[in-house]
Amino acid sequence: MIDRRRFLALGALAAAGGIGGAPAQAQQLKFFRIGTGGTAGTYYPLAGVIANAISNPPGSRPCDQGGSCGVPGLVATAVASNGSVANINAINSGAMESGFSQSDVAYWAYTGTGIYEGKPKVEALRLIANLYPESFHLIARKGSGFKSVADLKGKRVSLDEPGSGTLVDARMVLAAFGLTDKDIKAEYLKPQQSADKLKDGALDAFVSVTGYPQGAISELAATSGIELVPVEGPGIDKMLAQYSFFARDEIPTDAYKGVAGVKTISVNAQWVTSAKQPDDLVYEVAKALWNDNTRKLLDAGHAKGKTIQLATALAGAGVPVHPGAERFYKEKGLVK
Known part of the structure; x- marks a missing residue:
């Protein structure tokens, strides 16, 4: 992964015209940040794999010589x-x-609905690719006895931090059971902080919407033991009927060591950008995302990487596809 320190160093070199010893090369340098989530989640490591795969700064060895194919x-x-x-x-x-x-x-x-009701629409939001399903995890202490979301009433529960999609979905799931933040002892922590507090007995449960296996949850399962609480029932059925971006899902037994599987729901993780990003650049990014070298890196780099497939690159797209990415998908026959 090209980390933040390397990123800043390259930026300084580019500004000074010092990459490859030629100002022309420095001028060709383009930066493309990928916002993720907390470092203990699934977004961050997967984005690191993708960032590494699509990067090809001046001076890199050519792809056919075992170098970058980005x-x-x-x-x-x-x-x-x-x-x-x-x-x-x-x-x-x-x-x-x-x-x-x-x-x-x-x-x-994009539509100015839901949590963006009354706020300006983000009309320039565009899709690069749909990536993989994100399962709604409700993690409880081993032996908690929780059988349903309804059992969270009065309990100490972390719903993830402000600005996260998990917090949005957690509130929707609570509402499906007639609950709000006020009906629980709510905290708003990153997954790793939540896992640490659960391990120390300072939390009863926490929520994480993520691809399984998620690192912090896996570690917790292996060290302290956890239970997954099912997310199902009439309220969830109604929610699924109302919102097409939710799907029925299941976290299988032993996705986490020694933990029984449960029925739950999921949304899709998507890679998005702005319509303001150049068409040619996003075309090249999409092309690099789906080349053979990236395929190898995704398969080897993270357990969820194998589920990122070209065939589902446009699945569940609730925002327009970026014209640059659309050109690539047309070439692949995914768009007519």
Whole structure:
């Protein structure tokens, strides 16, 4: 992964005309940040794999010589953030070139509905690719006895941090059971902080909408033991009927060591950008995302990487596809 320190160093060199010893090469350098989530989540490591795959700064060895197969002159980097809402806001303001988002949050931002009701629409939001399903995890202490979301009433529960898509979905799931933040002892922590507090007995449960297996949850399952609480029932059935971006899902047994599987719901993780990003650049980014070298890196780099497939690159798209990415998908026959 090209980390933040390397990213800044390359930027300084580019400004000084010092990459490759030629100002012309420095001028060709392009930066492409990918907003993610907390470092213990799934967004951050997967974005790191993708950033590494699509980067090809001046001076890199050619692809056919075992070097980078990414976009010539591109330096991409995964940037930790508060999650979906924060990433979309950063894209909209120009603080980020792109970011990962839950499909529901992207749809609400683009249409000015849901949590964006009464706020300006993020009309420039565009899709690069749909990535993978994100499962709604409700994690409880081993032996908690929780059988349903309804059992959270009066309990100490972390709903994730402000700016995250998880917090949005957690409130929707609570509402499906007639609950709000006020009916629980709510906290708003990143997944790793939540896992630490659960381990120490300072929390009863926490929520994480993420691809499984998620690192902090896996570690917790292996060290302290956890239970997954099912997310199902009449309220959830009604929610699924109302919002098409939710889907029925299941976290299988032993997705986390020694933990029984449960039925739950999911949304899609999507890679989004702004219509203001150049068509040619986003075309090259999409092309680099779906080349054979990236395929190998995704398959080897993270357990969820194998589920990122070209065949589902446009699945559940609630926002328009960026014209540059659309050109690539037309070439692949995914768009007529």
